[in-house]
Amino acid sequence: MALGLSAIFGVIRLVNFAHGELMTLAMYAAVVAFQGLALDPFVTMVVAAALFAGVGYLIQRAFINRFVHRPEHAQMLLMIALSIIIANLLLLGFGPDARNVQTSYQLDSFELGPILLDKARVYAACAALAATAALAAFFRFTLTGKAIRACADNPLGARVAGLPVAHLYAVTFGLGAACVAVAGCAMVSLIDVTPTLGPSYTLLAFVIVIVGGLGSMVGALLGGLLIGVSEALAGVLIAPSAKSMVSFGLLILVLLVRPQGLMGGGRR
């Protein structure tokens, strides 16, 4: 069920080391909204997505756009700096204890013949699928979406054609942040949140994106599915604690043999 969620991660192409931290931030937002205003995480989701889109847009505009022409490692370091700041500000604000959200339907489940499905998980998966579908539609059918894809293909060409590249990059980042917010709000009803949650999710997101292929949305979905299934299988066949070993093994294999990912195009 977490597959759908992880798929969202894969959609933006920036090498973003602050991904997990942004998600943790969204999770805390959901916790606060729940405790303070008694808002359901799935309601918070909509607000948080809008808010994060704005914040993401500003982050890109303020920091990252200056780095587009710098070497790759400078961008990575910038994102690492942001992630350290977010994680530790959360630690400052909320302390190291785990927080969670208790919803009324958390322990309910749907019965589908012999299969029992947790309600919270079903809702989370639906939200993930909806967000993915919305994003796919956006990229395929709207002008802005098409323009963003043009930028990704060939930034110079896009600029020559008169597209506001900096603005479009910022929009992309905002969209990515919005997706992360959706993921965070959905996750908060499934797992507890602590300030140090970020890095492991950043890495998970990377595994999925790389395995699926950078910049390929189908690949991201497929990567999420593949990782989810192989982790679940490894958990059953080997040992539950060893399951993420499989995904990192898979990541290494894909990086070595097919760095463009399973669904990525021929060009790197």
Added chain:
Amino acid sequence: MTRDRQRWAVGAATGMVLLVLPFIASNYVLSVATLVLYLAYVGQAWNVMMGFAGQLSLGHSLYVGVGAYAAAGLFARYGVGPWAGVWLAIALCAAMAGVIGFLAFRLRISGVHLSLLTIAFAELVRIAFDHIDGLGGPGGLFLRVAARDQIDLRAFRGPPAMYYYAMLGLAAGALAVCAALLRRRAGYYWRAIREDEVAAQAVGIDTFWWKMRAVVLSAAMTAVAGVFYAFYYNSLFPEQIFSFSRSIEIILGPVIGGLGTLMGPIVGAAALVLLGDGTTELLARAGLDVPGGKHVVYGVLLLVVTIYFPNGIWPPLARVLGFRPKRL
């Protein structure tokens, strides 16, 4: 001429202060100084790979961890002291780096993909160590804490001053090795590869083998730091020592100080620890106990440096101090 004399004066004064520090400073100051030297040392080791040869590794905690576990495991289970253990640590890390480097460079992995590959290996090994029960697994591996007042050089047990001198020696040694390497063929070849790998290849440099050498040397140097870590802190947890944030900690020093410079890792480590711990200390004095405050400082420092000082703080600082700032 006067500039040269100034350089020597500054260098000699710093050396003197560092040498007599244990006699004049409290244990707390000494532990901070040891941390600075430790970070300077691993930063120097990492800098060989990234700063000189231009290969970005984000998984150096792998070598710290393997080095630490190799020596500590030998000591805890078989009573073999760290002087033998350090060789095992170096051999293991060099071999692992060799394998990773071979796979990566033969298959022409570079840039972001290489960084992700190094992270993936570090994570893989972390989970593997969680499952090695003989070395404590996730519960951790502990070394007996010895009496802190007597020096036992054979088992590397002793008072804080001993660890301080050991780390001082290592940091100075690493600086000397790097300085020597840079002036030799290796240094020029590495920098050529860093600046333009295709061009380096075109003038006849075997880029594959030179990159391999950088990676293996960097890993071997880091392994020694791991051994020190194990015997200084006496407890190892895979969760901590292999963690991604540990790798980040290693790279912060050289990045902030200045990539590819000799003094960068040292200056960066000092700036980080002094500012980070200084803030924590000040806040503690003010009656505020803030977990994570130190790391917010780290993050802000990294942010400021990457935006405003893309070459690190050492080159401009050197200019102010009257050194010839050269990006090696």
